[in-house]
Amino acid sequence: MAGWNLDPAYSALARDFGTLDAVFALKGEHLTRDPLSEVIRVQREGVNYYVKRYTGAGKGLRRYLGRPRVKSEWQNLKRFAKWGIPTADVVAWGLERKGLAYARGAMITRELPNTRDLSELADNNDPLLKDRRWVDGVSRQLARYTKTMHDHRFTHNDLKWRNLLIDDQAQLYLIDCPNGDFWRGFWLKYRITKDLACLDKVAKYHLSATQRLRFYFQYTGRTTLTGADKERVRHIVRFFEGRE
Secondary structure: EEEEEEOOOHHHHHHHHHOOHHHHHHHOOEEEEEOEEEEEEEEOOOOEEEEEEOOOOOOHHHHOOOOOOOHHHHHHHHHHOOOOOOOOOEEEEEEEEEEOEEEEEEEEEEEOOOOHHHHHHHHHHHHHHHHHHHHHHHHHHHHHHHHHHHHEEEEEEOOHHHEEEEEEEOEEEEOOOOOOOOOHHHHHHHHHHHHHHHHHHHHHHHHOHHHHHHHHHHHOOOOOOHHHHHHEEEEEHHHOOOOO
């Protein structure tokens, strides 16, 4: 049984994106591939689309239990859009089951034009990272979007610079969130710290201590550190010690 959805705004692309069979028949530029999934890029009417196709959910009980990864991907991007967090448009999405077992699934997103991920800027020591005004503008956006997620008791769980896109107008976008989920209690606190530590893992090499602390203040909405803040900051800084 297949469940497939095409956003009505993209109904003109129904021939290529209108069914799961059509999506799995698409030919395009291969970008990534692993044992369970692949990503290709296709262009229609001058617009690039990213097609992520899953042909498995893992071995054994993973085919039957839990939420398929592709479903997590489209649901989380849709949550971002609902919460006012800029992200890629989800054009089409769905999956197919054989009996109770997951068989295959796919998601199509529209390209965010004129964007680069922040890890690319870091790898190339881009001059923008030395522009204090530019950094502050991006930092404020990132702090607001991260706080919005966390206020919903949701964490990204892979909040790395490579999953943050910036366009030529300095607009920030959050993408690729298949591992994001809702938490409570201790686990929420721990996962929030992990999100912040993922961001700081690269930031410590490219931003000043003042800029990193300013981001934390933008995130909390405070101008001084409480005792709990100091404890969290220590945990953030040490989170990946021995694992880099």
